[in-house]
Amino acid sequence: MNRMKQTVILVLTMALVITGIITSTAKKGYAAPELQLQAEAAILVDAESGKILFEKNADLLLPPASMTKMMSLYLILEAVDNGEVQWETPVKISDRVHKVAQDRSLSNVWLRKDADPDYTIKELYEAAAIYSANGATMAIAETIAGSEANFVKMMNDKAKELGLKKYNFVNSTGLNNRDLKGNHPAGGEEDMNMISSRDTAKLAYHLLNDYPQILETAKIPEKLFRKGTDDENRMINWNWMLPGNPQGFGLAYEGIDGLKTGSTDLAGYSFTGTAERNGLRLISVVMKANDRRARFEETRKLLDYGFNNFGKQEIVKAGYVIDGKSSIPVIKGKEKSVDVQSTDALSMVIPNGEEDQYKPKVTWNNKVLNDKGQLTAPVKKGDQVGTLSLEYAGEDLGYITEKASKKASSPIVAQADVEKANWFVLMMRGIGGFFGDIWSNVVDSIKGLF
Known part of the structure; x- marks a missing residue:
């Protein structure tokens, strides 16, 4: 019984040591030291x-x-x-x-x-x-x-x-x-x-x-x-x-x-x-x-x-393409989508060695995107569809002015013009969509029979 207790204590002690090591070596956001300013x-x-x-x-x-x-x-x-x-x-x-x-x-x-x-x-x-x-x-x-x-x-x-x-x-x-x-x-x-x-x-x-x-x-x-x-x-x-x-x-x-x-x-x-x-x-x-x-x-x-x-570091290069969102659907346009990317590089004065604590963050412009995340033609090259900023994993003290904080971001813009499709193209798309829906329903019904 004593041996069993000793084994349990040993296992728990090792677990605590390992946990301490993991905690101490895990990457954390930078924390300012106590400068003890008088x-x-x-x-x-x-x-x-x-x-x-x-x-x-x-x-x-x-x-x-x-x-x-x-x-x-x-x-x-x-x-x-x-x-x-x-x-x-x-x-x-x-x-x-x-x-x-x-x-x-x-x-x-x-x-x-x-x-x-x-x-x-x-x-x-x-x-x-x-x-x-x-x-x-x-x-x-x-x-x-x-x-x-x-x-x-x-x-x-x-x-x-x-x-x-x-x-x-x-x-x-x-x-x-x-x-x-x-x-x-x-x-x-x-x-x-x-x-x-x-x-x-x-x-x-x-x-x-x-x-x-x-x-x-x-x-x-x-x-x-x-x-x-x-x-x-x-x-x-x-x-x-x-x-x-x-x-x-x-x-x-x-x-x-x-x-x-x-x-x-x-x-x-x-x-x-x-x-x-x-x-x-x-x-x-x-x-x-x-x-x-x-x-x-x-x-x-x-x-x-x-x-x-x-030190000043460039975190994101100009022309950043958002993962999984390199293009945005466009309704009523000659093209059905348009490529988007950021315009400017994002640089920031950051704690040395903390580059991996900053991640790109995208905020989409709900004034131009509908609730399905689509644009409506016409779209002009350079139209802003969102904003790219940086998110820090540690304590962020912010900026001295609101205008300065906005400078620490880059517009995400359309990379091409998308003209509005004419009435005939829109009608044919509508017809195609109508019959496409019928065909889908038929296929689903047949599948249901088996």
Whole structure:
């Protein structure tokens, strides 16, 4: 009896071991490791496709501080692009801007009310992008919109247009309203701008894709404002990760060329970074890190994770033919079917070695196909009959925008024209079908006799 028990125990133990081996070696969807980020919220996004690679408390509403200026810079670049202002447009300094610009406790280039020559949009834009100059940002806001209050309305309107969900802008700089000492344009004295890290990344995604020239300025480690004049200011970029930054404190990171820092006493220390390596550009957002240096160290963790674990792969080639559905029946057409296939290759930034976890997924267009899956003639070559996308076996964090998610698919289209058959052909088909049904019934009846 003891031997029997020992045998049973041995068999069960072996079964458990084998099960453990199978479980541990079975192919699973990629799961992000715990990065142990020392920040309140964070997100990592592929800048080209908008694919989200990592997130932590991404929808938590937090003050962005001077990362706000990404929205101001977007509107400045848009105004120049639309011809509303030019880079050489002169900018006058108002009393309120002058007061803020003289506050040495804030990041500023010192602005005169009687500057000669006038400041230009270009040099104030550079001061905002490189040195996070608050007075310079406010001065451009007043020039573009007539007042900073109007500019703040433009910021909120643009946020809605870009699809941001969790945000509220009350000034153009990201300062706490109380730091503006009565010069705040909107909201109460204790108000401040608020946004989630997801929407911060979404803003950066739009900025980089709509106005990539932002990086030509954001990557400058140091520049002299009004060089050679009595108003010369040395602007050292607050982005310590930029190679060549004289105050980088050993934090330089290969491939980084933007984007915007932010810090106030209430917001803590935040940073929206972007870097490119081997054709892959990433956007990282770290919000409310422990200190000025930590925001860059946590950014390094995020970017290292992205570059070390992900790569762009072509999963499905262009002209993909759907298994078992290479053609679709066509009713009332000269031809009874038409070949269909996808138009574009499907590529995606995916975890390394996870290609086999992505499978083609077909969604048919019920607006053109009837409930039997048939098309009705006439059919034009290129008519979309469905959409080909990719389905992932693991945890999918989705895309930073809805439009970006739609780009990760390919139309399935008809490969030829199918003209509508004339009345005679349709009549003969009908007659043939009628007699064919009769013949089938006769055959079935005869079969029944035997």
